[in-house]
Amino acid sequence: MQTEKKMTGRERILATLMGEKTDRVPLWLMDSFARIPPANPPGNPLPETSSQGVHSEKYLGCLTPHRPFKHGFSDPIDLSDPIDLADSIDLADPIDPWTERWMIDDDNFNAVRKAYWERCELFYEYKKLSPYGYCNRMLAIPDRYITKIEETYTGKRKINRYRIETPKGNLYSSVAWDYNVATPWQIEYPLKDAEDARKILSIHTRDQRKPQEMNLFDFWELERHIGDRGIMMILINTPMVTVSSAFPFEEYLMMTITEPELIKEMIAAAYEQIEQALRHCLEAGMGPVYRIMGSEQATPPMGSPETYAASVHAYEKKMITLIHSYGRFAAVHCHGNIREVLPRMAEAGTDLLDPVEAPPSGDISFTEAAITAGGNMTLAGNIQYEDLASRTPEQINTMVKELFADGKKDHKIVSCTGYPITGITEQMRDNYLALIDAVHEHGRIDG
Numbered sequence: 001m002q003t004e005k006k007m008t009g010r011e012r013i014l015a016t017l018m019g020e021k022t023d024r025v026p027l028w029l030m031d032s033f034a035r036i037p038p039a040n041p042p043g044n045p046l047p048e049t050s051s052q053g054v055h056s057e058k059y060l061g062c063l064t065p066h067r068p069f070k071h072g073f074s075d076p077i078d079l080s081d082p083i084d085l086a087d088s089i090d091l092a093d094p095i096d097p098w099t100e101r102w103m104i105d106d107d108n109f110n111a112v113r114k115a116y117w118e119r120c121e122l123f124y125e126y127k128k129l130s131p132y133g134y135c136n137r138m139l140a141i142p143d144r145y146i147t148k149i150e151e152t153y154t155g156k157r158k159i160n161r162y163r164i165e166t167p168k169g170n171l172y173s174s175v176a177w178d179y180n181v182a183t184p185w186q187i188e189y190p191l192k193d194a195e196d197a198r199k200i201l202s203i204h205t206r207d208q209r210k211p212q213e214m215n216l217f218d219f220w221e222l223e224r225h226i227g228d229r230g231i232m233m234i235l236i237n238t239p240m241v242t243v244s245s246a247f248p249f250e251e252y253l254m255m256t257i258t259e260p261e262l263i264k265e266m267i268a269a270a271y272e273q274i275e276q277a278l279r280h281c282l283e284a285g286m287g288p289v290y291r292i293m294g295s296e297q298a299t300p301p302m303g304s305p306e307t308y309a310a311s312v313h314a315y316e317k318k319m320i321t322l323i324h325s326y327g328r329f330a331a332v333h334c335h336g337n338i339r340e341v342l343p344r345m346a347e348a349g350t351d352l353l354d355p356v357e358a359p360p361s362g363d364i365s366f367t368e369a370a371i372t373a374g375g376n377m378t379l380a381g382n383i384q385y386e387d388l389a390s391r392t393p394e395q396i397n398t399m400v401k402e403l404f405a406d407g408k409k410d411h412k413i414v415s416c417t418g419y420p421i422t423g424i425t426e427q428m429r430d431n432y433l434a435l436i437d438a439v440h441e442h443g444r445i446d447g
Contacts, residue, residue, distance in 0.1 A: 008228035009121025025443030030419035106423035122230025137245035140273040204269035239271040241294025282326040291331040317348040354380035385418035393434030400438035
């Protein structure tokens with residue numbers, strides 16, 4: 001009797017998104033676990049004593065310290081040569097020695113990453129556009145208006161200060177990164193009030209027909225390396241979050257009441273810039289999944305369903321229609337309470353929603369969400385990151401089993417609600433490995 005061929009990770013994910021039969025429910029461990037281990041690890045940059053350095057340089061496409069902008073290679077790459085291939089990957093997916101050294105040194109993290117690469121399908125999250133790349137969270141303004149003017153080191157904290165040059169005057173922003181912690185901390189927001197808002201809008205007024213210059217060569221290197229193990233997922237901001245994140249959030253919420261027309265104008269301006277970038281990627285053949293980020297800042301309790309409809313749905317529907325017109329999938333990332341906005345997500349044509357969070361973190365169960373979404377949307381969730389930190393392997397196994405209590409395994413992806421930003425404990429390592437085992441046990445689809 002002939003044995004049925006096992007599906008590749010890429011086949012399994014795409015079949016799940018299309019509602020077709022698979023051999024197992026996919027597992028998505030999020031972000032850092034799909035990062036490619038470096039062939040040539042960077043050195044340890046931690047200064048022995050506190051130090052300070054100041055310099056000015058043009059911002060080149062990414063506000064994050066990792067995945068720096070690259071202009072290309074001086075010589076052609078021979079992908080059949082292991083050394084050339086390793087060098088190309090280290091350029092395309094560099095480990096930042098300041099914030100990501102733990103990805104090299106932490107044995108617990110690397111034990112999980114090894115198991116994930118060997119036993120599961122990869123969702124590689126491409127961040128050159130979002131959250132802090134070309135479609136940055138400053139109204140997605142072209143990067144030619146942003147200059148890094150200062151880099152300061154104090155102990156285990158690095159602070160970068162940026163100048164945003166607008167026709168109506170300069171704005172300033174400061175972002176901090178702690179050593180071995182892979183997340184930014186906004187310590188100075190570029191926009192503080194309505195006057196600042198009008199300054200940054202003046203860039204769009206003058207520049208609205210000029211496309212952003214983007215270099216996305218690394219996408220193709222990463223896609224070759226991921227191969228059939230999984231898919232590329234391009235992250236792109238929803239226009240609203242590029243406005244809300246440019247302010248202290250409480251100031252943004254106040255301005256939605258005191259300056260509603262100005263906020264609407266800002267979101268519309270950001271959409272024009274984001275739509276250009278999205279179309280550029282689609283025309284270049286990038287895909288297969290585009291993941292729209294940030295709508296949770298307009299869902300209850302931060303915003304009403306009506307606020308969500310006007311500031312998020314109206315724009316995401318156009319983005320999703322454009323994505324579908326190129327034969328690609330549209331995913332939406334939205335934490336928290338989605339019950340009241342889920343019908344609009346379905347109406348917009350969302351193909352994949354993550355992470356569906358049951359109470360108390362969210363307000364809807366997997367089963368309820370599937371019914372509300374209408375059967376064509378793939379749902380991803382709901383293993384809480386805090387459970388991986390605090391529960392036992394046996395409890396994790398039970399949680400996965402309960403995800404399939406309704407007897408349905410189509411249009412489902414088991415995923416975590418977060419991912420490590422620094423090294424993990426032995427307990428988390430064991431729970432991650434138990435999660436992988438549980439998905440293979442309970443997520444298997446026979447026949």
